[in-house]
Amino acid sequence: MxxxxxxxxxxxxxxxxxxxxCSALAVTAQLKPAVVMALSVTVVCACSNLIISLMRNTxxxxxxxxxxxxxxxxxxxxxxxxxxxxxxDVSKMLSVFVGLxxxxxxxxxxxxxxxxxxxxxxxxxxxxxxGLGYGLVLVVVAFFRELLGSGTLWNHPVVPQSxxxxxxxxxxxxxxxxxxxxxxxxxxxxxxxxxSS
Amino acid sequence: MSDIFNIFVRSVxxxxxxxxxxxxxxxxxxxxxxxxxxxxxxxxxxxxxxxTVPVNYLMDKYLLQAGALSWLGERFATLDLSFxxxxxxxxxxxxxxxLLEMVLERYLPALYxxxxxxxxxxxxxxxxxxxxxxxxxxxFPTVIHSFSYAIGSGLGWLLAIVAFAAIRERLKYSNxxxxxxxxxxxxxxxxxxxxxxxxxxxx
Numbered sequence: 285m286x287x288x289x290x291x292x293x294x295x296x297x298x299x300x301x302x303x304x305x306c307s308a309l310a311v312t313a314q315l316k317p318a319v320v321m322a323l324s325v326t327v328v329c330a331c332s333n334l335i336i337s338l339m340r341n342t343x344x345x346x347x348x349x350x351x352x353x354x355x356x357x358x359x360x361x362x363x364x365x366x367x368x369x370x371x372x373d374v375s376k377m378l379s380v381f382v383g384l385x386x387x388x389x390x391x392x393x394x395x396x397x398x399x400x401x402x403x404x405x406x407x408x409x410x411x412x413x414x415g416l417g418y419g420l421v422l423v424v425v426a427f428f429r430e431l432l433g434s435g436t437l438w439n440h441p442v443v444p445q446s447x448x449x450x451x452x453x454x455x456x457x458x459x460x461x462x463x464x465x466x467x468x469x470x471x472x473x474x475x476x477x478x479x480s481s
Numbered sequence: 482m483s484d485i486f487n488i489f490v491r492s493v494x495x496x497x498x499x500x501x502x503x504x505x506x507x508x509x510x511x512x513x514x515x516x517x518x519x520x521x522x523x524x525x526x527x528x529x530x531x532x533t534v535p536v537n538y539l540m541d542k543y544l545l546q547a548g549a550l551s552w553l554g555e556r557f558a559t560l561d562l563s564f565x566x567x568x569x570x571x572x573x574x575x576x577x578x579x580l581l582e583m584v585l586e587r588y589l590p591a592l593y594x595x596x597x598x599x600x601x602x603x604x605x606x607x608x609x610x611x612x613x614x615x616x617x618x619x620x621f622p623t624v625i626h627s628f629s630y631a632i633g634s635g636l637g638w639l640l641a642i643v644a645f646a647a648i649r650e651r652l653k654y655s656n657x658x659x660x661x662x663x664x665x666x667x668x669x670x671x672x673x674x675x676x677x678x679x680x681x682x683x684x
Binding site: 460 | 506566567605679
């Protein structure tokens with residue numbers, strides 16, 4: 285059990301292994317798209333881990349990257365179409381970043397490092413856990429950026445009007461893209477640093 | 482003509498792939514320990530972007546968009562295959578990278594050696610697929626526009642990774658708080674560089 289919990293903290297894909305950073309930061313200006321993105325990545329990661337693990341004995345090693353890319357892009361297209369149908373506004377906000385799940389290094393990394401050499405059920409759990417570990421970082425970053433940058437959470441105002449009357453101001457810097465990077469840096473700091481280097 | 486140049490400048494400085502969209506961050510953080518290797522990777526990314534984006538532009542325009550297949554005849558004029566764009570783009574990118582590798586090895590061995598291991602790795606770099614997806618989203622009027630966008634984004638990426646690698650080389654000699662060493666400070670520096678690049682917003 286313990287090895288499956290690793291991605292949530294000790295082996296966190298974003299904070300420790302520096303994987304999947306690309307999309308992790310761009311969608312975190314608000315909480316809602318971040319949660320949707322986290323769920324999409326979890327679904328894609330779990331499903332493609334499961335499928336690749338089922339096929340692991342039949343894929344010729346020389347063409348495995350192409351096979352993996354095809355399986356992943358199949359699930360990403362599914363997720364993309366579902367998002368466009370069900371959550372159109374969020375899908376517009378995420379724009380190209382849903383498509384970029386295909387090249388998310390977490391997914392390729394888990395397929396290479398885990399699914400190719402493990403049975404389907406552990407692969408499925410591993411995929412879910414890594415997706416959640418990634419999602420955790422997204423949600424924490426998005427929480428602070430939306431709270432401090434817009435004074436809202438999930439589009440509901442949480443900073444009371446009386447604060448604004450007393451001179452409190454939203455920190456507009458938080459909404460700008462570079463702040464996501466700085467927040468992740470601070471998260472690594474708070475976590476006690478990256479032990480690998 | 483001037484809008485082509487505008488797209489170029491915009492994609493180098495304002496819509497910089499790393500500082501504004503965080504594309505290709507994984508390799509950006511992993512391969513920026515030395516200026517020389519960073520330059521090699523930056524060159525490879527620009528090169529592949531400059532080839533794949535125009536090709537994907539043509540694919541999008543003549544195969545995927547709503548009504549794009551009308552050149553095949555009346556019956557195909559109403560088809561909209563744009564949901565297939567993800568899978569086609571990634572296939573084109575993987576194919577072209579493979580092809581480029583073979584062509585370069587045969588005809589330009591010097592460049593092939595310079596790009597080295599980075600070329601095959603690029604097929605799964607988010608900056609490349611991201612370039613094609615942004616190209617699709619922005620609806621450029623001609624293939625020249627998409628080419629200038631690709632060159633600009635590639636150069637912007639090169640600029641960012643070389644600047645960052647140069648800072649990182651100096652960083653080895655500085656006294657950073659223990660928990661921030663390694664990736665922690667790398668993120669913060671990228672963030673600060675990004676804030677610096679925002680000064681170009683006024684252009």
